[in-house]
Amino acid sequence: MDLHVMDLYIKSLIKEAGHIIRNSFVTELIIEAKSDANDLVTNMDKEIEQFFITRIRRDFPGHRVFGEEGLGDVIEDLEGMVWLLDPIDGTMNFIHQKSNFAISLGVYEDGVGKLGYIYDVVNDNLYHAVEGEGAYINDERLAPLTETSLDKSIVGINATWVTPNRYIRHEDSIRLIRDVRGTRSYGSAALELAFLATGRIDAYISMRLSPWDIAGGIIIAREVGAIATNFSGEPANLLKQDTFIAANPSVHSKILNEYIHLK
Amino acid sequence: MDLHVMDLYIKSLIKEAGHIIRNSFVTELIIEAKSDANDLVTNMDKEIEQFFITRIRRDFPGHRVFGEEGLGDVIEDLEGMVWLLDPIDGTMNFIHQKSNFAISLGVYEDGVGKLGYIYDVVNDNLYHAVEGEGAYINDERLAPLTETSLDKSIVGINATWVTPNRYIRHEDSIRLIRDVRGTRSYGSAALELAFLATGRIDAYISMRLSPWDIAGGIIIAREVGAIATNFSGEPANLLKQDTFIAANPSVHSKILNEYIHLK
Structure with a gap:
């Protein structure tokens, strides 16, 4: 084909x-x-x-x-x-x-x-x-993503994940939203991945996404250099619901290692 | 004129x-x-x-x-x-x-x-x-806003305001985001007021806005029935920076009275 x-x-x-x-x-x-x-x-x-x-x-x-x-x-x-x-x-x-x-x-x-x-x-x-x-x-x-830093980043994350929840330590999410330039929440994983690919946001984080939410977006985002994984750093799960972070390569591992701690 | x-x-x-x-x-x-x-x-x-x-x-x-x-x-x-x-x-x-x-x-x-x-x-x-x-x-x-309830509402609020801050008790903001249908954050007070006026969101909340952020939007939102006040329930402040909530009239006083407590 x-x-x-x-x-x-x-x-x-x-x-x-x-x-x-x-x-x-x-x-x-x-x-x-x-x-x-x-x-x-x-x-x-x-x-x-x-x-x-x-x-x-x-x-x-x-x-x-x-x-x-x-x-x-x-x-x-x-x-x-x-x-x-x-x-x-x-x-x-x-x-x-x-x-x-x-x-x-x-x-x-x-x-x-x-x-x-x-x-x-x-x-x-x-x-x-x-x-x-x-x-x-x-x-x-779309232009390849350019190098950035956490304090210059806009992060797509819903307010829910900076409050006590069963997935991650919210104290660390709170630190994250204080250390970045700003946060946004648009209510569509696919669109947030599109915004990541266009540089409108520099990272997108969610606790539970299904394969169909991210399958198209990660192919697009990868083409401009973004990295998409679950919170264990493994490739995004395409068979079942999982945690998810996609980000500019300059900030992906920093967010994952320093700000996201699974319970 | x-x-x-x-x-x-x-x-x-x-x-x-x-x-x-x-x-x-x-x-x-x-x-x-x-x-x-x-x-x-x-x-x-x-x-x-x-x-x-x-x-x-x-x-x-x-x-x-x-x-x-x-x-x-x-x-x-x-x-x-x-x-x-x-x-x-x-x-x-x-x-x-x-x-x-x-x-x-x-x-x-x-x-x-x-x-x-x-x-x-x-x-x-x-x-x-x-x-x-x-x-x-x-x-x-734009159609007049229709009656709604808190559990059916989408609220524009930035993640910052559900974390410890010097303006409001964040424990109450956390209750708010759990009791509503969902939250969004778009990063422009004017656009969030426009979205309120079109019914895309049912309330918009911010701790510190300046008169020019809201002056146009409250005139538009009022024409479809929205209510705009500061957190004391007084008319929105047009001379200096203040707290701000604009909402569908079905949920304005409920959010203000039951979920927002100034420190």
Whole structure:
């Protein structure tokens, strides 16, 4: 399978999905609670995931799909071609803001990231990358990340993680947010990875992300030099929920070693 | 002075200033430290403030200007016509992200907010309001805020304020972020007020804001029903730096009374 042909196909597919989502804003959403009030799912999530799966199964037989809504395959390894899809990353923003959400997609071959996409649907900005060929926003190539330091860094981290929690020592998170230039929280892992890739933020930290949240973004971010791992410093987990930090290479290990201590 | 004539004039002026700012991204910024590393000022801040002041003095003699950069008048009362201007609200975002900043302007007559503007320069979105005539984003009228509850609310609050600080009891802020649906932090008071007015967030809280940060936004937010006060429940302070909360009327007093306790 030629990656460039797939790339063109996927860009077209994502734009079509984005069109469906934007159209949905004129119709009413039927919202149902999934696991709790903070984990909302809409009909649109499922509709978009099904849209992708139908096309992928028709045009890429043999490929497997690992999607947030669970309408695809049961994935326990990354052998062969696997599409990791979050049809709407940032569901709370989607419902509440009708903006600041994204379609996130990563295509992996035997566990190696080949094609990455983050589509900011409302602003019609498509971040994308083919392995080894650089990352782009729309038609513009993203510059490699430049050297920085912690005191000049803006970090994407939600306020929750600087309060007592069961994952990390919050005293160290508090030190972190005091030592950096500033913090932001946008409510979409995929968009925060896109912002990391464009240098708008210098690090993004979360305690629990699923493979489909990060699969597209880490391929894009890697192309500009970012490093993505779990809190043990291992490659980001693409099979199950895990801790996650992606950052400018100048600050990745410093944040991980000096400011994040797992309980 | 006819407010509608002023409104047309100001919209044109703001768009012209936005054009200057967007053009500046192709030239290098000369950054200088103002008070500390977190309070950066660029030549562009001053250039834009001077641009406004020159026009206002020429076309509105007798009006006074209260601007962040201090190039306007010394303001100790709000008598007559006063323009409260932040040429670039969200300076850190301006420098670091080249997005997520805004021109913020409020025009007050004898202390009463008459005209409010927040211009998201990069996305070319102008939020605006004439007193008593509703609020708009570009040509689209914003809907009045609808009733909500705390557990369904998204709150704009920076992580700093849920850690030990000298302004409020952080234990109560921690309770707040646990009781709401989610928190966000965008790094521009003006844009967070615009997001409040569009219902993207339901409350915005900050410990220290200056009059020019909020003057335009509170006029816009008020037109859709939002309430803006300091932490003592008094009207937002337009003469000096103060605490600030603006929120959907369903949650304003609940947040203030049950979750914010000044030290």
